[in-house]
Amino acid sequence: MMSDKRQRARVQGSWAKQQPKHPGRTAGTVPNINQPKNANTASGSWGFGNQKTSTDFEFHQPTKCVRDVPTEKVIELAGDYEISHGPSGMSRLRLLPGFLPREEADWMFSKLLVELPWSQKTNYRQDEAYEEPRLTCWYGELPYTYARSTMPANAQWHELLVTVRAAVEQISGCTFNSLLCNLYRDGHDSIGWHSDDEASLGAKPTIASLSLGDTRVFSLRKQPPPEENGDYTYVERIRVLLSHGTLLLMEGATQDDWQHQVAKEYHDRGPRINLTFRTIHPEPEGHRPGTKMRFTGKQP
């Protein structure tokens, strides 16, 4: 849901163009000719009439600058999208709807739904335990720790996942040694704002995300510049609809410069499985297993 501040900024942005704060006077633009009851006075103040009255319709510069909240962009067609270029490099998304043909995706979805060892992970935030609002399972030679709880190593890949990993590796030109599977049971399951930026993923990781089941909205928001002090009100936003059989690749600086989420929805949604292939590197000696995800406000 839009924060109050963001909502207010939107309202201000559109009002600034159309409606003056003070009747008869639009800051920084032309006077509203409908407002004054006395037409003579109005024309006089802009130099078109003969008599200028001293008080009405003097031009005032606006005292505050109103900033527009950038319009959210939508990505829905297959393609490569360079979403930003910053000091950390280029951030790129590759969207491949229909990567898996419909029948194959149907079959894979129904098998994975019943055959994967789904469970609900307990995480910790400021010493408080909470259950993730989705089910997960982990495949990889190495354990995976985030939000102060660990998914143990699991080298027993389901045979179907081995096959799909090979297909994803072929199209992406990358190799992946790990897989985090997410099961969103309905529209109330979600994952909050985060970046997949933990040290074990290395610099500029490619994350390959395959969606099966019901369509969900995958949102991205740009990291704000330091002067915004962590305020996301005016950052760029992108939404991508991830439908059955779609593959999304996040590449380059995407995990440095953007966050992503799958928000809760308040209308009916069926189950959705998301397979996120990653490469985990052994963590250097002495590294404190850290936060996979930097959540900011929303519950993961």
Ligand SMILES: O=C(O)CCC(=O)C(=O)O
């Ligand atoms: O379900 C998705 O599409 C996103 C999953 C995700 O962000 C993650 O596993 O880090």
